[in-house]
Amino acid sequence: MDIGVLTVPLGGESIDDAAAYLDEIGVDAVELGVGGWPGEDHVGRETLLGEEAAREELRDLLDDHGLRISALATHNNPLHPDAERAAEADRELREAVELADLLGVDTVTCFSGLPAGAPGDSTPNWVTAPWPTEHADALDYQWDEVAVPYWRDLAEHAEGHGVDVAVEMHPNMLVYEPTGLLALREATNERVGANFDPSHLYWQGIDVTEAIRFLGQRDAIHHFHAKDTKVYDANARVKGVLDTTGYAEEADRSWLFRSIGYGHDEAHWKDVVSTLRMVGYEGALSIEHEDSLTSSREGLEKAVDVLERAVFETEPGEAYWAE
Numbered sequence: 001m002d003i004g005v006l007t008v009p010l011g012g013e014s015i016d017d018a019a020a021y022l023d024e025i026g027v028d029a030v031e032l033g034v035g036g037w038p039g040e041d042h043v044g045r046e047t048l049l050g051e052e053a054a055r056e057e058l059r060d061l062l063d064d065h066g067l068r069i070s071a072l073a074t075h076n077n078p079l080h081p082d083a084e085r086a087a088e089a090d091r092e093l094r095e096a097v098e099l100a101d102l103l104g105v106d107t108v109t110c111f112s113g114l115p116a117g118a119p120g121d122s123t124p125n126w127v128t129a130p131w132p133t134e135h136a137d138a139l140d141y142q143w144d145e146v147a148v149p150y151w152r153d154l155a156e157h158a159e160g161h162g163v164d165v166a167v168e169m170h171p172n173m174l175v176y177e178p179t180g181l182l183a184l185r186e187a188t189n190e191r192v193g194a195n196f197d198p199s200h201l202y203w204q205g206i207d208v209t210e211a212i213r214f215l216g217q218r219d220a221i222h223h224f225h226a227k228d229t230k231v232y233d234a235n236a237r238v239k240g241v242l243d244t245t246g247y248a249e250e251a252d253r254s255w256l257f258r259s260i261g262y263g264h265d266e267a268h269w270k271d272v273v274s275t276l277r278m279v280g281y282e283g284a285l286s287i288e289h290e291d292s293l294t295s296s297r298e299g300l301e302k303a304v305d306v307l308e309r310a311v312f313e314t315e316p317g318e319a320y321w322a323e
Contacts (some may be wrong), residue, residue, distance in 0.1 A: 001273065001311050002068045003304055004029030004284035006225070009296035011041030016061065021297075022165030023065035025304050027210060029284040030067050031109065034099060035092030045074075045092070049099050055106045058101070063182055069196070070284035071107040071223050072096045072165065075102045078154075079113030079174065081122055089113065090150075092137075093165075094157055101161035107223050107283075108158075109166045109195040112175035112184060115146040128242075147174050148187045155188035166195035166222035177204060185220055197225035197288065198272070202263065203241045203255040211277045216279025224276065226285040226307060231255045247292055257290040259306030260303035266310065273310045285311065 010018040022030065034045040047054050061234045064067065074096040076089035093252050117125035117138035131138040158165045167175055167184065177183050178194075178201075185192045194215050198208040215221050231241065238256040243254040250256055262268060273285070285307055289299040 001030035001091065001282050002284050003226075003279065003307050003311060004286035005030055005300060006031040006033070006073060006286050006288045008038050008040070008073075009289040009300065011039065015029040015042040015058075015244075019065045019067055023067060025217050025301055026308060027163070027287075027304065028067065028124065029070040029286065030062065031071045031286045032069060032283070033072050033074070034072045034096050034128045035074035036089060036110070038073040038075055039282065044097055045095055047101070049095060067224040069251075070286055072100050072105055073109045075109070075111045075168065077111065077113040077124065078122060079115040079142075079150060081116035086113075087095050090154075093154065097158050097161050097163045100163045103145055107166050108148070109163045109168060109223055111170055111173045112147065112167050112180075114173050115142045117141065117269050119120075124172070125174075135177055142174055143183075143205070147184070151188045151192065153182060153314040155192050159189055162185060163236070164222040165192050167199050168195040168200075168225065170200050171198070171204075178204060180222060182216065182218065185218075190219070190298075193220040193222035195225060196221050197227055199227035199229040199257050199263075199288075199290075203231055204231040205241075209271055212272070212275045212281075213279060216281060219280070221276075221279070221281050224281065224285050225285060225288045226260055226303060227288040227290065228260050229255055229256045230258045230263035250292060256292065259289065259294060259299040260287065261306040262291065262293075262302070266306050269306055270284070270310045277316070279310060295316045 005022055007018055032043050033039050070281045072093045076092055077090040078086055078093055080086040087166050093110055100108050114124040128163060169176050169181055175184055177260050181194050185227045201208055201211055232254060246255045287300060287303045289296050291299045
């Protein structure tokens with residue numbers, strides 16, 4: 001298990017400078033944006049797809065700093081009702097899978113996407129309750145007629161390239177919690193699993209270690225985002241946690257994304273790491289910095305500080321005391 005970083009918060013720096021900085025603060029792996037909302041600040045997807053020399057240059061740069069690529073990230077909405085937007089997101093995702101194969105990277109991180117609630121609608125529709133019954137009907141349409149056919153084809157594409165697709169459970173996406181993630185996996189193939197980001201689960205009231213067990217025991221965790229969330233009860237007690245207040249209005253929000261250790265204490269993060277090991281996950285803990293109360297560098301450094309004391313650097317030993 002090693003410490004990684006999604007490099008998007010360092011997008012204003014060259015990849016050379018970002019890699020040198022991450023090496024300096026003790027990071028072992030990088031998750032690189034190659035499209036969608038993560039963008040392509042540090043690498044160009046189409047350039048890397050077409051030029052072996054560019055891929056070799058990237059490998060050499062990362063090797064010089066002792067960094068591996070834990071995943072390629074292209075978070076977008078391939079189920080969008082706007083055909084052009086959906087096609088662009090689909091192309092990004094398929095090309096990310098192809099590029100991962102060429103780079104020897106085993107995982108692409110993404111969103112499930114979110115369809116409209118009915119044919120002909122123009123806006124994605126996040127259904128969060130089954131009543132009135134047209135909402136249940138909309139959810140059936142989203143799964144049966146849009147998501148499952150699309151993801152079955154995408155999963156076959158991933159299987160053909162030997163790449164896992166790690167879906168981040170996220171609000172305003174069709175898959176936003178563990179049972180939905182498992183339903184998508186069961187409808188497709190085992191290449192589809194979770195990019196397990198606890199920050200979106202905390203505010204939903206989901207027990208993160210139990211969710212790790214639930215998915216991990218089904219071998220459904222392909223990647224992990226190290227990202228925290230703090231629920232601010234003074235606001236949540238009044239308006240709940242389905243909060244549309246702007247992220248920059250920190251004092252008025254029911255919850256905020258926080259740097260590791262600022263939403264939950266170090267003991268909790270040691271429990272998270274231990275539970276991941278129990279279910280067999282030994283990949284990267286990829287830090288995603290989205291804490292608006294601090295700078296990117298400070299947030300990354302504080303997260304690394306906590307995780308360095310939480311991660312295990314060795315393989316488990318034999319239980320000699322039980323013999």
